[in-house]
């Protein structure tokens with residue numbers, strides 16, 4: 001089994017596999033700011049790789065380089081073995097892209113938007129988005145193609161549950177419906193590779209679950225997917241492998257199981273008041289506590305390493321002895337397995353220099 005790796009910017013090489021996406025030592029500089037600092041990962045055919053991370057971690061930048069929208073400052077990227085910028089024409093029909101913000105034209109209907117996109121994609125052989133100034137003149141041929149919505153377009157709209165909205169104007173769609181339309185555009189050409197940048201942002205839970213099903217079906221049909229998300233449960237449900245980025249670097253990566261296994265057990269309890277400090281509390285199994293101050297103090301120990309259950313057992317006994325000696329009662333004493341969220345918070349905490357004393 002591959003084990004999750006920490007602070008490894010060499011990334012997630014999968015030598016010997018049929019890698020559809022390859023990123024090696026990617027760097028991206030904006031002015032004097034280095035947004036991506038040596039990121040590497042591969043995505044084998046048919047897998048879904050999720051890029052998680054804090055705001056500004058460099059996820060969208062990485063995605064944009066792979067989509068051919070941005071030339072990398074350094075490193076190499078390949079999609080289906082091709083250079084996303086120099087071999088754009090060859091690559092474009094094989095790739096579906098869902099940007100973080102689609103930027104639709106409010107006056108067009110849903111069907112007109114899909115037809116416009118279809119026309120632009122077939123026509124251009126280059127990455128196209130509907131953002132910016134992609135407004136066709138009124139009465140152009142593109143508008144004429146949507147009178148009878150073709151089967152292909154309808155199929156894409158059905159896939160995302162918008163088939164009854166063909167005549168609805170874009171400005172009358174909700175934020176979640178616009179995301180679904182974005183997804184319909186991305187899958188219109190039945191792409192081999194899908195880039196999905198925060199695909200379910202703004203969706204209600206039902207629409208989110210429906211979208212997950214669409215993505216799972218696309219994968220089952222053979223598509224390879226790179227996805228960014230802030231929803232950890234989305235990554236847990238969909239990803240074959242994932243990476244957590246912070247400040248331009250990949251800090252942890254692996255399968256969901258590998259990453260979560262590395263998070264250890266979490267022992268937590270509450271003490272009354274806010275006067276507790278690190279010095280007052282015992283070290284358990286070599287672990288220092290993380291304190292969160294609110295109306296009382298939440299204390300969390302992360303216990304990592306082999307023999308998790310006997311470690312947790314011994315740590316709990318030690319803790320109860322410590323509390324008895326001081327006449328303290330440990331409120332809401334809990335021991336549970338680590339989650340992806342715990343790993344995420346640990347990565348961010350470590351990257352910030354291990355400053356564990358937050359105010360709720």
Ligand SMILES: Nc1ncnc2c1ncn2[C@@H]1O[C@H](COP(=O)(O)OP(=O)(O)OP(=O)(O)O)[C@@H](O)[C@H]1O
Nearest residue numbers: 030031033035053054055056057058059060061062
């Ligand atoms: N065109 C640009 N010019 C200058 N700085 C930029 C540009 N695009 C992005 N950045 C900066 O690069 C960093 C990475 O941005 P990016 O959008 O890749 O992050 P992200 O991980 O996708 O964030 P989020 O989760 O908030 O969408 C940020 O600090 C951002 O401000």
